Amino acid sequence: MTRAPAPRPGRAGPDHAAMLRVDQAGEYGAARIYAGQLAVLGGRHAMAREIEHMAAQEDRHLNHFNAMMARRQVRPTLLQPFWHVAGFALGAASAIIGPEAAMACTAAVETEIDRHYSEQLDALGDTDAELSDAVVDFQAEEVEHRNAALAAGAERAPAYPLLSGIVRMGCRAAIALSTRI
Ligand SMILES: [Fe+2]
Numbered sequence: 001m002t003r004a005p006a007p008r009p010g011r012a013g014p015d016h017a018a019m020l021r022v023d024q025a026g027e028y029g030a031a032r033i034y035a036g037q038l039a040v041l042g043g044r045h046a047m048a049r050e051i052e053h054m055a056a057q058e059d060r061h062l063n064h065f066n067a068m069m070a071r072r073q074v075r076p077t078l079l080q081p082f083w084h085v086a087g088f089a090l091g092a093a094s095a096i097i098g099p100e101a102a103m104a105c106t107a108a109v110e111t112e113i114d115r116h117y118s119e120q121l122d123a124l125g126d127t128d129a130e131l132s133d134a135v136v137d138f139q140a141e142e143v144e145h146r147n148a149a150l151a152a153g154a155e156r157a158p159a160y161p162l163l164s165g166i167v168r169m170g171c172r173a174a175i176a177l178s179t180r181i
């Protein structure tokens with residue numbers, strides 16, 4: 001005869017504060033990556049327009065999560081000062097390699113953010129409509145960013161598989177760290 005598993009005390013459901021924290025960290029990092037790319041490419045480059053458009057959308061995502069965190073009294077990740085520097089550095093470094101490497105970086109980052117948001121939506125179920133609605137809304141734009149980056153020649157970047165793999169691994173680590181810290 002099978003018995004129902006005992007309820008685990010303190011594990012009533014998904015940790016919404018941690019979810020909001022990691023989402024805000026991701027949007028913060030994305031905004032810094034685009035800022036780094038634009039600092040290198042400047043307004044003169046043909047791809048700057050595309051990146052400026054993505055950056056404006058990241059600002060909307062970030063502002064929304066900032067407001068939700070203030071309302072819910074959720075603190076940002078302690079790693080935010082690090083993401084401030086690391087995100088900008090990643091964006092700038094990729095753009096220095098070239099515009100296609102910048103797009104490869106974007107495609108890799110957005111692939112991981114898309115995956116993260118899908119996993120989070122699964123975990124949330126119907127427990128937090130406000131957070132789920134925001135994630136669905138923003139995820140659609142992250143997918144647009146990834147597709148725009150691929151269309152702009154991300155895969156023509158030098159050492160694309162290596163570059164993409166490194167950035168994706170970094171994003172996974174950043175997501176794991178920002179959930180815990
Ligand atoms: Fe975003």
Ligand SMILES: [Fe+2]
Nearest residue numbers: 030141142145
């Ligand atoms: Fe994005």
